[in-house]
Amino acid sequence: MAVCDYQPGLEGIPAAQSQVSYVNGQEGVLEYRGVAIEELADRSSFLETSYLLIWGQLPTAEELAAFEHEITYHRRVKYRIRDMMKCFPESGHPMDALQASAAALGLFYSRRNLQDPAYIRAAVVRLLAKIPTMVAAFQHIRKGNDPVPPRDDLSYADNFLYMLNEQQPDPFFARIFDVCLILHAEHTMNASTFSARVTASTLTDPYAIVASAVGTLGGPLHGGANEEVIAMLEEIGSVEKVVPFVDERIARKAKFMGFGHRVYKVKDPRATILQKLVDEMVARYGSDRYYDIARELETVLADRLGDKGIYPNVDFYSGLIYRRFGIPTDLFTPIFAISRVSGWLAHWKEQLETNRIYRPTQIYVGQHHQPFIPMEKR
Missing domain, CATH: 1.10.230.10 (Cytochrome P450-Terp, domain 2)
Structure with missing residues (x-):
């Protein structure tokens, strides 16, 4: 590769072929699996949109009901994860707490079988179900309080706002929050999604993939x-x-x-x-x-x-x-992560289909043939 081929930040260089989402920046177009974002925001729900992104098609009523039921069932987290979070410093940023907690999930669900559709579905469900619970839990734990347990009778958006405030939200607020989750769910090859795909290409577990993406999302030039x-x-x-x-x-x-x-x-x-x-x-x-x-x-x-x-x-x-909504400012980016998990998982599944480990090259601009200087002469 010649020096003239170098593009800082890989700007404009395709890193993958994808069917997950499409952006036309000149015309202001965003589509998830070919469906306009305006349509999804107006007519869909976050979990229905997540199903579309991850499984590649809009679910039937029966498929969506089963998906919602599985996620509702798996909202709770292991008490050892809650105990671990109680050891985090109160001054720590919630994104750092989320990254550590997401990675810790892999300790409890570490049976890595990327050829098994049941394993993949279980990982998708657990991550979508438990990430909101962990975000809300840390908000209470850092104040010295016990987390508010999830409620099985509430929708995805309602339940998160309830766990955060211990108060069932106004349906108007809950619907707006659900739309916010839809809008943040996916956006092609952004920095955190690229991080997720690079990590996925090593065939590690999906909990490590989400943890790496959370770390990337936390920067002020991205989700922050x-x-x-x-x-x-x-x-x-x-x-x-x-x-x-x-x-x-x-x-x-x-x-x-x-x-x-x-x-x-x-x-x-x-x-x-x-x-x-x-x-x-x-x-x-x-x-x-x-x-x-x-x-x-x-x-x-x-x-x-x-x-x-x-x-x-x-x-x-x-x-x-x-x-x-009364949400603390430093929880804005963790909420972004709650939503973007669905996009990261969609790209994880897509990466597995035709995987090749990422191994970009570099352009060396340093020196050559330098002598080794003895310690006493440095």
Whole structure:
């Protein structure tokens, strides 16, 4: 390979052939298995969408009922995992707690038989079922409280919000949260999905794969961006300060968290859906200063940077929704992970079908023929 072939970050270089999802960044199109994200957000549920992503087709009523039943049955986690989480430092970030907990699942379900469809299905069910439980559990444990056990009579979204707040959520909130999970479930070969596929290509267990993807998702340039959005809005402080804030950051070429995307050159279709959800929340429950600042910021940036394709992405409005739910900021990215597990598992299954271990090359730019210097002369 010649030096001129090098692309920092592998930008634009295909790493796999996939049928899981499709993005057209020029036209703002996102499809899961060929189904438009707008259709899924309007007509599907997160578990139905997860079934579509992982098994490749929309389930029948009987298939979906069986899938939901299995996930409901497996929501609880081993007490030893809860005990392990009680040893985590209270100041630890929930993403670090989730990565460790996801990896620990492999200790309890380590029978690795990647040729067995029953093993694959059991791993899919356990990860989808237990990741939300572990996220909610750590939130209570770090406050010195026992976790709230899951309820079998609640849906996936309702149950997570219940475990988090020990209060059954408003059905309106639960539906919005379920749509948020759908929108974050999959997005082609992003950093965490690439991490998942590389780990999967070694034929390790799926719990290690999810743990590696969680670690990748935690960075502020990936899943952590929605946390930074709220911090940015807090820094702005008021609608009147939006214009000077924008002008100052443009002058020093600083980034605006929640704006711009490596793929989309128009507004992220997920952001469009989320904005409508935020508007529905405001119409029902009233506005707040974060919402007002966010809308003004979008307007000003569209005027200043719209011609450069700098539009809101999925992180911009999701943080506003989660904050309105009363969810702590540092749980935003773990919630992203709850959703993205379905996408990671879909890519895991696809990787297994025609597996070849990832082994990219490098371009060496160091020195040659250097002498070994004795210790006394260094």
